[in-house]
Amino acid sequence: xxxxxxxxxxxxxxxxxxxxxxxxxxVHAVAPDLIGMVMMVNGIGGRIxxxxxxxxxxxxxxxxxxxxLRNAVMFGxxxxxxxxxxxxxxxxxxxxxxxxxxxxxxxxRAIEPLTGLPTMRRRRGLDDERLLCSGPGRxxxxxxxxxxxxxxxxxxxxxxxxxxxxxxxVAVGVRIGITRAMDYPWRYGVAxxxxxxxxxxxxxxxxxxxxxAAAAR
DNA sequence: CAGTGGATGCTCT
DNA sequence: GAGCATCCACTGT
Numbered sequence: 001x002x003x004x005x006x007x008x009x010x011x012x013x014x015x016x017x018x019x020x021x022x023x024x025x026x027v028h029a030v031a032p033d034l035i036g037m038v039m040m041v042n043g044i045g046g047r048i049x050x051x052x053x054x055x056x057x058x059x060x061x062x063x064x065x066x067x068x069l070r071n072a073v074m075f076g077x078x079x080x081x082x083x084x085x086x087x088x089x090x091x092x093x094x095x096x097x098x099x100x101x102x103x104x105x106x107x108x109r110a111i112e113p114l115t116g117l118p119t120m121r122r123r124r125g126l127d128d129e130r131l132l133c134s135g136p137g138r139x140x141x142x143x144x145x146x147x148x149x150x151x152x153x154x155x156x157x158x159x160x161x162x163x164x165x166x167x168x169x170v171a172v173g174v175r176i177g178i179t180r181a182m183d184y185p186w187r188y189g190v191a192x193x194x195x196x197x198x199x200x201x202x203x204x205x206x207x208x209x210x211x212x213a214a215a216a217r
Numbered sequence: 218c219a220g221t222g223g224a225t226g227c228t229c230t
Numbered sequence: 231g232a233g234c235a236t237c238c239a240c241t242g243t
Contacts, residue, residue, distance in 0.1 A: 052235070060235065070228065087236045088226030094235090107235060137236050178235055197236095221241080230232085 018161040023078035023154070027053040027097040027104040032170045032188045034095070034106060038162040041143040044116030046133065047164065050109040050189035050196050052175055054094070056102060060181040063103030073151045074103040081159065083140070083150035090137030093145050095154060109187070110134045112195040113142070135197040173200035 018037065023030055031053035039045045054061040062071040062084065073082040074096055082094040082105050094105035111133035113120055120132045120142040133139045140146070154161055171191035174183050176198055189200050 054235075062235075065229090068228075084235085085227060087224085087234065089224070090236050092235065109235090135236070175235080179233090180235095219241100219243085221239105223239095224237090226234105228232105228234090 018155065018163055020079035020153075020155055023095060023097045024099065025078075025097065027055050027106055028186070030095070030097045031106045031186065032172075034108075035170045035188055035190060036164045036166075036168045038114065038160075038164060039108065039111060039143075040115065040160045040162075041145060041149075042158040043160075044119055045111060045143055045160075046114035047112040048108060048110075049112050049193045050187070050200075052107045052109055053104075053186040053188070054107060055104045055186075058181055058184060058186075060175070060178050060184070061104070063105075067103070071103070074105050076100055076151070079154050081145075081149050081152050081154055083145060083147045085147065086137060091140035091146050092136040093140055093149075107136060108139055109136050110189070110193075110195055110197045111139050111142075112190075112193065130194055134195050138197075171200045 031051050034048050034051050037048050039048050056063045058064060063074045067075050070084060071082070073080060076096060077100040078097050080096045082096055083091055086092045092107060094107050096105045098104045113129060113132050117129065117132070121127055123144060124132055124138065124142050126132065131138065133142045152159065168190045170188050172185055173187045173189070174185050175181070175187045187200065189196055191200055
């Protein structure tokens, strides 16, 4: 599947599976294209509404200082899941992008729940639909993602990734929950969605933000 | 809503 | 031993 085909609008078309070539592109191209896609694990999931891009030149990327045991999957070929433990408690899932060795990936930060809500509620121990998948740790808990799925292909079960019939407008914001390279404008999401981990504020046009945005091109 | 602090365990220095 | 790509409960508007 070609990148140009991916970004085309698909009104009235059935959901279409995303192939491995989708991820063999710049993280800064893949990340906004992921917004609106349906992501499921064993048939449970929903619409991706928030992601963050982590290029290997980004000081906040796990791969920034080279390969280690934890981040090895990031250095492999595109189209694989990289799952890591966060704050000793949570799991977070990334989609590896770009050619093997690039070590760049997109963090899945929030999903709008569509299928398997009873299972999600049981796993999360919550009722509020808005709190089921609105954060990277919550996404993994609700979908049952652990390090057992790290290094697993994204185009084979239990994963399924589907293109939506219509692409939502994608908002760009600065990253959150991170201390290094905090003002990198590489957070993408559906503006105004109530399922975001936090609202996306309009980009501040600071020199730092503009410089890093330019560097991403 | 906004801000604060604790839980918790792995990775890398 | 420090520092997390986080979440939750609790406080005070």
